[in-house]
Amino acid sequence: MSATATFPGRALGHWSFLVGGALTLALLLVAGLSLVWTPLSPYLIDIPEKLQLPSAQHWFGTDALGHDVFSMLMVGAQNSILVGIIAVSIGLGAGTALGALAAARRGWVEEGTMRLADFAFAFPAILTAIMLTAVLGPGIVNSILAIGIFNIPIFARVTRGAAKVVWERDFVLAARAAGRGPFGITLAHVLPNILSLLIVQATIQFANAILWEAALSYLGLGTQPPQPSWGRMLNDAQAQLFQAPWLALFPGIAIVLAVLGLNLLGDGLRDLLDPRLARSR
């Protein structure tokens, strides 16, 4: 592979980018398809058909209320993506702004922002979700907020670290000499230079958000029935573990494939977008 190979050329030869990209694309396609079509309605309760083994009619069988598991999994993908996108956007938006501010202003602004980020780490997503649930009752909004807030300090730290390096570069010095202010330099020079890093981080955090969302729904703190979610399906499956053990397999496999895909995609993007970071692989 030559150093001058084009991005598409290198991407096609990159194993984890290809597998991760394919899995992520599959996740998005399934979620998109479920908006217009599912084999059966995931909300249809059909007690006589409950706890069926996988068959031609019910591809992945049915749960304790006769819901079609395959249809529920498809709609559950929407749920994971929705929570992931909004939560990561909250973290990316607020975290990047805080991190860029810290790097641009230095002094007490930087100190204060970073202490705030340290402090935020005392509240893992589950603790925030628990507090919100205790006050507001359970729901999908809580899990989005909790995961989003959890993501803010992560993006703030990554942004600050990378932005400080850019601020030391000669072209920033030149821009400052030409009279551009910190805000203008951040927009014109700092953010474009750390964009690839942020994309990689966002992909990884998307994967983590899917894991946290599943855990919160499993605990009953997140998405509420009848809206299908992978975590909730596992909770229901556990109640039927002795009669219908296969019910516990499909939602778990769906989570693993989605998270694995996004993680591999993130790793691949890191190698492809910034070869300097890839030296230890």
Added chain:
Amino acid sequence: MSGFLLKRFATFVATLVAASIVIFLVLEVLPGNPAEVILGPEAPPSAVAALAHKLGVGRPPLQRYLGWIEGMADGDFGTSYACDTPVVDLVEQSLAVTLPLALIAMTLNVALGLALGIFAAARHNRFADIAIMGLSQIGIAIPSFWFAILLILLFAVELGWLPAGGFPGWSAGLWAGLRALILPSVSLAIVQAAILARVTRSAVLDMLGEDFVRTARAKGLSRGAALRRHVLRNAMIPIVTIMGLQFSNLLVLTIVVENVFYLPGLGRLILNSIANRDVVVVRDVVMLLAAMVVAVNFTVDLLYAAIDPRLKLREL
């Protein structure tokens, strides 16, 4: 005490205070009347007023906050509304499950993660390395509660070797108690070990490329001796950082895994308290968990100073 440690200790205390303020604001001030939260929207106003009086809601928030902090300092965490028992007793019983669970899981995680990571680095780009990295990539993607369910399916439902859940209590004997913690701690540890193995491997590989390692090999040190004496010590900073994060993670993830196995630990306590709208217990347990996370972070800072004496001299 050096400047570094003093500064870290000040941060530790300040973080605890800030956490307690946030928890108090979210759980006691934000909802308006905690008595309403506890009793629910359909409760008769007289009952709400009586409970509000009992909780001291009428007092100004600052006074209530200071009362809470003073109580905690005296070991009085308030009284659970749902169980009518002191929260301290509930927390004590729960910690007897949660702490051993987290510690066993952490021990398994460190043993497995460090060994696999160092082994993979030593076999860089050979079959064992690629296999370990492939498996760890899958391990990272597995939710620990699903792994727990799979373990129950295999070892409890199919083989019948271990209990599917529940906890007999330490009074039933050490082995009976430990037996109930095997599957929970393994399910927590495996996923974390996958992360630790990856971090360890890349930290060791980074160090293997350093000049001082080449010098050590050039002066005649064997590969193993150079690894032990020079590489591992220098690779410890990123490894200890991630281990600190993982221990905090494990403490919080016990909430999830305890609910898979119906273990009467902090996680069960807190979820039951949410179901019972027992705000006093939720407040105290969240504070306790946040305090444990902050304490772990502080310990990691102390370890940094022990690993890298230069940090103690530098003003951070």
